[in-house]
Amino acid sequence: MSHHLPRRAVLASAVTGLMPTWAGAQGGGNWPTKPVRILVGFPGGSSPDLTARALAEPLSRALGQPVIVDNRAGAGGNIAADLVAKATDAHTIGLMINGNLTIARLLNPKTPYDPARDLAPVSLLGTAPLVLAAAPGVPARSAQEFFAAARAAGGQWNYGTPGVGTVAHIGTELLKARSGIAPVHVPYPGNPQVITAMVSGQLQMALLPPALAMAQVRAGKLQAVGVTSTGRSPLVPELPSLAEAGVPGFQLEIWNAVAAPASMPQPIVARLSALLSDIVRAPEMRERLFQQGWQVAGTAPEGLANRMRSDTALLGGVIQSQGIKAE
Structure with a gap:
């Protein structure tokens, strides 16, 4: 420095x-x-x-x-x-x-x-980056398994965000366009409410800030699919990037x-x-x-x-x- x-x-x-x-x-x-x-x-x-x-x-x-x-x-x-x-x-x-x-x-x-x-x-x-998180009941042992399940589910899945126009909302719409999935948007007042809805099974997926997402993943309440950076992130080095996981050119921070x-x-x-x-x-x-x-x-x-x-x-x-x- x-x-x-x-x-x-x-x-x-x-x-x-x-x-x-x-x-x-x-x-x-x-x-x-x-x-x-x-x-x-x-x-x-x-x-x-x-x-x-x-x-x-x-x-x-x-x-x-x-x-x-x-x-x-x-x-x-x-x-x-x-x-x-x-x-x-x-x-x-x-x-x-x-x-x-x-x-x-x-x-x-x-x-x-x-x-x-x-x-x-x-x-x-x-x-x-944001972490793509999946609800407990969703098939997500790998990113490939998750995306296959998401494509098969089409509009039957929901995703949550802390509001219309937030980076999580626009980022998930970008992810839909790049990966061929089609979950329906459900806005909430904030990410704590999104997590509650995921844990209770009302939502299948969400893009969440790393610190928030990984606290829930480590507690066994949510699953982590990957991160939205181009490569692995020092914040969550254990997770693959979504680009690695088969969503070409996807980057969002x-x-x-x-x-x-x-x-x-x-x-x-x-x-x-x-x-x-x-x-x-x-x-x-x-x-x-x-x-x-x-x-x-x-x-x-x-x-x-x-x-x-x-x-x-x-x-x-x-x-x-x-x-x-x-x-």
Whole structure:
């Protein structure tokens, strides 16, 4: 990791040099001049909330100001994302998931912000594949056996997701198109309810975050078929990828990231990005996030911008071909 430090040090000093110009123009001294808020569009205890709270203390130390996590749950995280987009104080950022930064507008044209226009990418923090999980009674001793059973069942099988337009929903529709299976979508308020429905036999399958899925698999309540990464994932090294298991070219990841209002001055975005990247790459934080189910990325703003574009194209294609609309 040391090869990143000189560039970051140069970037940090360059940014520090630029700060007074902007701050002076605002009459506020060096940024930050007050507590920084991280808006999270999901409730306490959710994955984005846990990540935000892990980052708050080291970011506060680096900035010399309190960092407050502010939960504004609802609309799949889009309520918080809209508040970030409209913030004008240069002290509000958001911890967001894929959907908030890519397909929000494609799913619902009434979404009050445009991710590409109204949000500034700061850093892609962590990525993870999803685990294709099967209910206890489903034939799934191998991925091949599972897909054979799923194809034979056609529309008699159901799959669950934490809502219309979520990555799990769009990803399963993509899986259907690539593998020739045809389960029917049943949306739930969240993944805990999806798991309950699977264990009770109302659902036959679901795409679930690795930490959540494997806890149930190890407890003997669910079966794991494979992961949605191109190859095996360090998060669940024991599972084959679905590409390995005979679904060619299938890749899907969930991720979380920090974004700022598009109006935030570029030097501040650059400084935040460098700090967050260093924080998440530190060994202790890398391990903490790994335990939460994330492989650390810690990119520059350009890295997140590239990921936003590629995922918007991939998931947007499924949304359009399948006619998916958010409720």
